[in-house]
Amino acid sequence: MTQDSSIPAAEIVIEAHDVDKIYDTGTVRTHALRKVSLSVPRGEMLAIMGPSGCGKTTLLNCLSGLDDFDGGVVLINGTDISRMADDRKTEFRARDMGFVFQTYNLLPVLSAVENVELPLIVSGMRPKIAREKALSSLDRVHLRDQANNRPAQLSGGQRQRVTIARALVNRPAIIWADEPTGALDSATATEIMDLIVELNEAEHQTCVIVTHDPKVAARCHRTIHMADGVIERENTQAEMAAVALGGN
Amino acid sequence: MDELFGVSMTVIASVCVIITALILLAVAIVAWRNPVMFKNGLRNIPRRKSQTTLIVIGLMLSTVIITAAFGTGDTLTHSVTNEAYTIFGPVDEFVVWDVKNHPAPENQQVIPLDQAAKWEEQLKQAVSVKAVVPFLGSTMPVLDTRTRLNDAKSFVVASPAEDLDKLGGLKDIHGQAVTLGPGEIALNAALVDKLDARVGDKVQVFYHGQPTDVTVKAIVPNTMFGGTNDTVNREGAALNFDFMSGITGKHGVVDILAISNDGTTRGGLNRTDEVSAAMDKILHGTTFKTLKIKQDTVHQAQLFGNIFTTLFITIGLFAIAAGILLIFLIFVMLAAERKPEMGMARAVGAKRRQIVESFLAEGMGYDLGSAIVGLIVGVGVAALMVYFVKLSIGDNLGLNLQFSVAARSLVTAFCIGVITTFIVVFLASWRASRINIVAAIRDLPETHRTNPEDATWRGYLRGTMNGFVAFGVAIISFFAAIHFSQLAPIFILAAISGIAGPWLPMLRNSNFGAPSSDRKQGDHLPRWPWIVGILTAVIGVGIVMLVGYFLALLVVRLTRERPRHTLSVPLKLVGTLISPVGLVLSALQERGRQVAWSVGLGTTGLALGILMIQWAYDAERAWLFFTGVSLILLWAAVTLRYFRIRERLSFTVTSALLLLVWYLGGANKLTWLTGGNMKGGVELFFLSGLTMVVAGTFIVVYNADIVLPFLARFGSRFGRIMPAVKTAVAYPLTSRFRTGLTFGMIGLIMFVLSMEAALNTNISKTFATKEVLGGYNVRVQYSDNNLSSGIEKDLTTANAKLPAAERVDVSKIEAVGETRTVAGDQMTIRNPRATSQEWKHYILTGADSGFISSNQLPLAHRAAGYASDAAIWQAVASNRDFAIIPDGLTGGGGFGGPVNDPLTLPSDYVKDGFQPFQLEVRGSDGKVTDLTVIGQTKSSAANFWPGIIVSQDNLLSIFPQAQGQEFYLRLAPGVNAGRYAKNVEATLVATSADSLQKIIDDNQAISRAFLNLFEGFLALGLIVGIAALGVIAFRAVVERRQQIGMLRAIGYQRRMVMLSFLMESGFIAISGIVLGLALGLTFAWSLLSSGNVGTDTGGVSYTVPWAQVGAVTAFALIASLLMTWLPARAASKVPIAEALRYE
Secondary structure (H helix, E strand, C coil): CCCCCCCCHHHEEEEEEEEEEEEECCCCEEEEEEEEEEEEECCCEEEEECCCCCCHHHHHHHHHCCCCCCEEEEEECCEEHHHCCHHHHHHHHHHHEEEEECCCCCCCCCCHHHHHHHHHHHCCCCHHHHHHHHHHHHHHCCCHHHCCCCHHHCCHHHHHHHHHHHHHCCCCCEEEEECCCCCCCHHHHHHHHHHHHHHHHHHCCEEEEECCCHHHHCCCCEEEEEECCEEEEEEEHHHHHHHHHHHC | CCEECCEEHHHHHHHHHHHHHHHHHHHHHHHHHCHHHHHHHHHCCCCCHHHHHHHHHHHHHHHHHHHHHHHHHHHHHHHHHHHHHHHHCCCCEEEEECCCCCCCCHHHCCEEHHHHHHHHHHHHHHCCEEEEEEEEEEEEEEEECCCCCEEEEEEEEECCHHHHHCCCCCECCCCCECCCCCCEEEEEHHHHHHHCCCCCCEEEEEECCEEEEEEEEEEECCCHHHCCCCCCCCCEEEECHHHHHHHHCCCCEECEEEEEECCCCCHHHHHHHHHHHHHHHHHCCCCEEEECHHHHHHHHHHHHHHHHHHHHHHHHHHHHHHHHHHHHHHHHHHHHHHHHHHHHHHHCCCCHHHHHHHHHHHHHHHHHHHHHHHHHHHHHHHHHHHHHHHHHHHHHHCCCCCCCCCHHHHHHHHHHHHHHHHHHHHHHHHHHHCCCHHHHHCCCCCCCCCCCCCCCHHHHHHHHHHHHHHHHHHHHHHHHHHHCHHHHHHHHHHHHHHHCHHHHHHHHHCCCCCCHHHCCCCCCCCCHHHHHHHHHHHHHHHHHHHHHHHHHHHHHHHHCCCCCCCCCHHHHHHHHHHHHHHHHHHHCCCCCCCCCHHHHHHHHHHHHHHHHHHHHHHHCEHHHHHHHHHHHHHHHHHHHHHCCCCHHHHHHHHHHHHHHHHHHHHCCCCHHHHCCCCECCCHHHHHHHHHHHHHHHHHHHHHHHHHHHHHHHCHHHHHHHHHHHHHHHHHHHHCHHHHHHHHHHHHHHHHHHHHHHHHHHHHHHHHHCHHHHCCCCEEEEECCCCCCCCHHHHHHHHHHCCCHHHCCCHHHEEEEEEEEEECHHHCEEECCCCCCCCCEECCEEEECHHHHHHCCCCEEEEECCCCCHHHHHHHHHHCCCEEEEEHHHHCCCCCCCCCCCCCCCCHHHCCCCECCEEEEEECCCCCEEEEEEEEEECHHHHHCCCCEEEEHHHHHHHCCCCCCEEEEEEECCCCCHHHHHHHHHHHCCCEEEEEHHHHHHHHHHHHHHHHHHHHHHHHHHHHHHHHHHHHHHHHHHHHCHHHHHHHHHHCCCHHHHHHHHHHHHHHHHHHHHHHHHHHHHHHHHHHHHCCECECCCCCCCCCCCHHHHHHHHHHHHHHHHHHHHHHHHHHHCCCHHHHHHCC
16 A cells, blocks of 8 residues: 655565455455555565454465465566466575464474475475585574474574574575564563564565564564555654554 | 174174164263254264265274175075075985994995885874985996096985975976986986086996996986085986886885975974984984984084184284274374364363263264264175185085175174274273363363372382272183182172272272361261271282292293192282272272372283283193283383383383294294193284284384484485475374374284285195105095995906097006095094093094005104104004004194194104104994004195094904095106096096196185185275374374475475375385284294294295285385375365464
8 A cells, every 4th residue: 555665666575566365265255455565675674563353464475475365466576476386486485585483383393403404405405505504594593502402392482593594594585474473472572583683684684574563563674554454554663663662 | 604703693793782772872862961062073073074084984994894704604604504405405304324333334224115114104193294205325426428527426316206296306407397217317417517418318327336327317406306415515316216226236225214394495494303303212222313414504504604704703803903993093183183172162161071972972973974884885895705705716615605694794793883983982082081171272282290109119009009900800800710710709709899990080089088187077087997907918918929929930830841720829819809908908099199000001911911821831822821921021111111211112122022922932932931832723823913013013113213314314315305204204203102003003914914925825835845745646536335446457447448549558657555534423533641531533544555655745753763754654554553643633833723632742742753652543333443653744744644544454444344445646757647637537437536736726726715815804904004094194284284384385395295295104104014024924934934833834945925915015005195195185285374374
């Protein structure tokens, strides 16, 4: 609905035009996204906020290619993902995107390092190199010493850091994070956000974060607010910082 | 089929129907009392259609197996019974000469017609009968002069036409009445087939070598009137009565009086006992007896059907066991799936009972549906099996197989299916109801309270005591009461208190044993402490004595030759006291006290194991010994785990020990412990399979993660599918219970299939050796009324009458051996030194000097003092008292060999260099003759010479009337035995001749066909294991939905997700298959190389039946993958965004 038209087109990494998403269960029809348009420039940290059921996660899923949508166009680095076949979309995700979820979604039977190297191996990298990269990625999230532990042997914060390490391991252009701090206590949440911001600054990756937490949003460059499947308004980082402070 | 495992099918069916009715009633009450939870359970059924389909398939398999086994038995019973009714028609009893008690030459075994008339009159005064018809009947060779084909053993009958008319008269195959005149013969259909004869042919019948020319007037059905009088050898013919009297010289006499009872062909059978008793009374004091010919044949038919059903059920036990595991697995999975719902229901106030009821409702929905489907599929499988039997061996069975399943069998199979599933569903429901509400709602792993007494001796003792009270004493007492029947009353006391054990938790929940401050108002002070005070001392002494007694017992067992046959006083005391004392102690336990039930089970197993070992020594039964040892090892594993010795270590070591025990036992290397006298039966195969596969499963499940580092090391070879490979191995190992169950199911069936295939292939190889032929090529059998004084002489005489081209070249015969055999019904034997002095029926064969000098039968064991087999044979020829016995007579074959050991010989006599021993032989006249056994033939010799072999002179001195004359010919190299045999048969009309190799080949073909059938039946069990894989895969898709979503999000292609699931099933299937094959093939090797399944196999090089093993493996693997295809496909289609939100 609203967008920052001052950012040059070449800098835009994510571009959505009139995206529609309808959930149809046969008896109930829910319009989850209504003609949503959005642009995200390279290196930006964008927060998506809004009440439950407003379409935040749906938007993230549609933008990242995790879910199909019923109308509109999504361009990632200028490529229209709605026209991609499933296999290509999958490859695209493996190569150019990283994901962080609230519930970690680590494979319990694999160790931390094995979980992190997973996207590299599925994209065809030699295991030895994948292992090196995975260890270095764990290093970046300060978890190298826990590399051989399984998720069950890690704390919630450590598990989320493994997820971040996994999201970063192939140095993706975009990181999608759905409630990355939702399951964490406030101290750990702050620690995780510090890490995401630090990595964003260091690697200049684009981050799209779905969150309920104004403090998380306040760490992002821009925040969009959704309601009933549309982008209602957007705030700058400074505005969100004020909201977060007010919240306290 | 009217019996199963010796229990009447009517009784089984009635009990099953009553139990099923009670179950349905209970379910109806649940539905009435708690309709909401009941509906909640039922409505879950259609939610996931493919999963429901899979569950129904899984649940129905036990019903399918039982129905198929019943159907096959019913078909055989029905077919043979039908045959009996067709053959004997209106005839129910025979009156014949009592050969067994009054041996006499064949021509003297006759009934004067005037005597027959008197008996008829007397019988009709005593009971009401339709008719008494006299018959002449004799075994005669018959030759068709047109086709030159002959039959040496046709049964030719004749009856006065007016008498026969009382029973409907002789009719041809078209139902037209046939009246035979002199010189006319009616051939029955079986004989017509054999002779390729037709109406109008000239045939010759031979009596005592004299041919008589007759003309074929009609073709009659295979009935008593047409000469058929048994269900196997049906060839026969009918002659004019006076004409046959002339041929046989039997004027005014007959051989048989056939009695027809009042009533129909089938209904008349009910009067057999009455008529036969009346006839026996009339015949009392004469040399004649009544034969209940139709009733006996029908009973035999039923026995035949019973044997088959029992056999199939026994084979099916493996599959049924696997099926029960599958049912349990399915419901454990379902419970896991319903956990959040159940947690929610509990949170809003549902009681545990209601959760059980709801789950039970769902379970019963599946149960009833699957039992009905199982019944239909089972009937189909039975029909297929019958079709297969008909196709492959129908002719050789000599039966017209007609598919039939009795309603009683269907009802029983349905009820057994319902009952089995209900019991398992109930247990699974009870287990599912014991959830932690929060953990269930959030789908978290169950948390368990920590037992403060864990890993302490106090806790161990508590577990033991509770275990004994809850289930131990009931089981032990049952066994003990069976074995030591004189002690039964004492054990009943113990058993009652043992059975009361399971109610103890209820007792503990009341205020018994609680401190007075905790007790409810009005509760009295417990008096238990006083009783406990007294009894604890007794129990303490008892335990000390128990340990001491068994240590002493072990020492005695290892050093003493003769086993004990009584139960010691300390054991009696402990057995009697432990249960009531334990009951008291358990009742006094603190409320809510945790009990290590695994320890209780383990120690119960220990006590039971020790009892079984003692029983094994007394009863000399190997299965008791091996079960006892297995239970003791299980106790060791449980104990080690309880005291926190690493589970992997304790279960691996004890399982490895268990495997070692079975291998050593199978290879006969445990005789120092077992005493070498223990006999094994077919149950050992079931037991070995079950315990070895369980042990192997423990070893693999606890150690399979060792392969993970190797997988990582070779990771680069897998490329981008490496993570799929890794997760395929890692996931199953995180759920040891379900993986172990599935793995065990597949392993168990593969074990049995591969072991059976290996044993059969290698045992068949012993038939391929020349030893089995004894150095001969052709067997020539003479019909009983046409005995020969020498086959070479007969051939020479016959040749003289034939054109040169048709003559038999006698010069091709290199050696001839003659034997005569007395059938088992006329002769009995016993070992004069055995405990049981019962006479047992056995076969006696007399070998002439030609046979003794020319046979090449190798011996399994020679008596001391004989340097070679030839020396033994020579000794038999020169000494009338000497005998050679088949090794089967000594009960040889320690593992799975015959339990029936007529001689009950100690193992010292079943080895080379044994001391010659005495045997008593009793003929039909009651005269007892002593024989000295100096040799034992190998098992393979039993094909042609199954009896005790003595010199022919000796045989004729014991049985002057011995017939069963056979000649064995060794032909010059290069002569075609089959063609030569045919030539001999055509030349000597009174004989039937066969190539020995052809007989072996035919028998092998029949047994192969049966074995294929058994294997096919067994393979049903594989479907159980494969269905389990499908169930697990479906569950995994649900459980791992979020992870699948994540994998897809980070770049897993759909096909990789699918591959990962397929590989996971493949990993379990391959591991189970490899385990089953490895154990089955090596165990078969161990049995074969030790000669433990027949004395001939030791020297034969071991062959692995790769073709069969490969086919079964390929089937199992492909079917496993196909079964996982659906859930794997579903996993690959999981919508990513939805999966990531899924909780």
